[in-house]
Amino acid sequence: MRRGRAAGMAGLACAVLALSVTGPAAAADQVKLGDVQQAIENVAKTDGVVGAIGQVYVDGKQVGQGTAGSRLIGGKGGRIPPDSRYRIASQTKLMEATIVLQLVKEGKLGLEDKLSAVLPDMAKYDYVDRADEITVQQLIRHTSGIPDFIESGKFDVFDFTTAYKPIDLVKAARTVPRKGEPGEYLYSxxxxxxxxxxxxxxxxxxRATEFKRRLFTPLGMKHTYLAxxxxxxxxxxxxxxYYPDAKGRPRDVDRLNATIGAEGAISTAHDVSAFYRALNQGKLLPPDLQPPRPRPSxxxxxxxxAAGGMPGINSVTFSSTDGRVQFAVAATLKIDNEQAMAVGDAINAAAEAVLCPGQ
Structure with missing residues (x-):
């Protein structure tokens, strides 16, 4: 994931693992799980990790948890509470796509509606190239060909004072040369x-009001909010x-400028598990209106x-296709996300050890 000094987010990542259950109606105590604490300790041992937490839920009930490393850099601050909040980064996109698809279900929007028709100013003022060709569905699936505003180089991870409007980000993207055609995948x-x-x-x-009204309140996500x-x-x-500054020194990014980007959800393992449980069990959208998700394989x-990354955090939620089981993991970092590939591998290994013991 490219960062430089920009405050972008990682793309929705794919990792797929198996689950051992005795049958579709198996009780929570029949689900075979590995040692969650040991798995999280292994994540925390990975270079670049400050601390890590994880919780497993079966049918909405917590059945395992772990915490390792420290709350602050240098082994300070004690361990992170397993039920604490963390930034879910690009996992927010899946929530946003769900809300957009709910608007489609309500007849307020069409998947084939053109961007120029829904947001006329994008074409009128040439804020978005080829806005009259781009559809809502292409926006959801990252196939619009619109460049990522982060690539403009106009945004700084450590800018905690400049308030940006969404249109400012769109305008910044317009300064980046187009790299794809409408219909071609280009994460942005x-x-x-x-x-x-x-x-x-x-x-x-x-957005914050709609996230709360449509998702957080009805799903009982009491500890989740949109920054x-x-x-x-x-x-x-x-x-x-933590994130390296221009001299390579890790600086605390507990504060982040939430006006840069579209991925501001802050949640807990319990709450994010509730979202994936409801989504996979068809409680949020009908079968013919589902957001793009990683393919189990x-x-x-x-x-x-589904995984997300942003300065200082790598978070992943593993969920069974029937929505019964979730394993939510978050690792705080002290390195650039581009250097954190090993962290993602360690989280995947932890999930395999927990959800696929003996395999």
Whole structure:
């Protein structure tokens, strides 16, 4: 994941693992799990990790948890509470796509609607190249060809004072040369900035209100909220992440400028598990309206994982395709996310050890 000094987010990552259950109606105590604490300790031993937490839920009940490393850099601050909040980064995109698809279900929007029709200013003022060709579905699937605003180089991880509007990010993306055609996959957070603008236009509410009204409140996600401020800190005890400054020194990024990007959800293992449980069990959308998700393919193909990364954090939620089982993991970092490939591998290995013991 490219960062430089930009405050972008990682793409929705794919990792798929299997789950051992005795049958579709197996009770929680019949689910075979590995040692969660040991798995999290292995994650925390990975170079670049400050601390790590993880919890396993079966049918909404917590059946295992672990914490290792430290809350602050240098082994300080004690361990991170396993139920603490953390930034879920690009996992926010899946929530946003769900809300957009709910608007489609309600007849307020069409998947084939053109961006120029939904947000006329994008074409009128040439804010988005070829806005009259790009569809809502292409925005959701990252196939619009719109460049990522992060590549403009206009945004700084350590800028805690400048408040940006969504249109500012869109304009920045317009300065980046197009790298793909409409219909071709090109991961770009600008797509989700535009989808957020569509949500606000069609509902008359800001994104935070719609996330709360449509997802957080009905799913009982009482500890989840959407960060929206220029200098937004996580509420309550939690692990701190760090990011190298221009001289390579790790600086605390507990504060992040939430106006840069479209991925501001802050959640807990319990709450994010509730979202994936509801999504996979069809409680949020009908079968013909589902957001793009990683395809389960390993260890029997029964569990998929969505991951997100941003300065100081790597978070992954593994969820069974039937929505019964979730394993939510978060690792705070002290390195550039581009150097954190080993962390992702360690989290995947932890999930395999927990969800696929003996395989």
């Amino acid at each position: 957070t600008t797509n989700y900035v535009l989808l957020g603008m569509i949500i606000e236009k069609l509902t008359g509410h800001d 929206t401020k220029v200098s937004d800190q996580i509420k309550g005890p939690h692990g701190h992440g 390993l260890c029997g193909g029964t569990v998929a994982a």
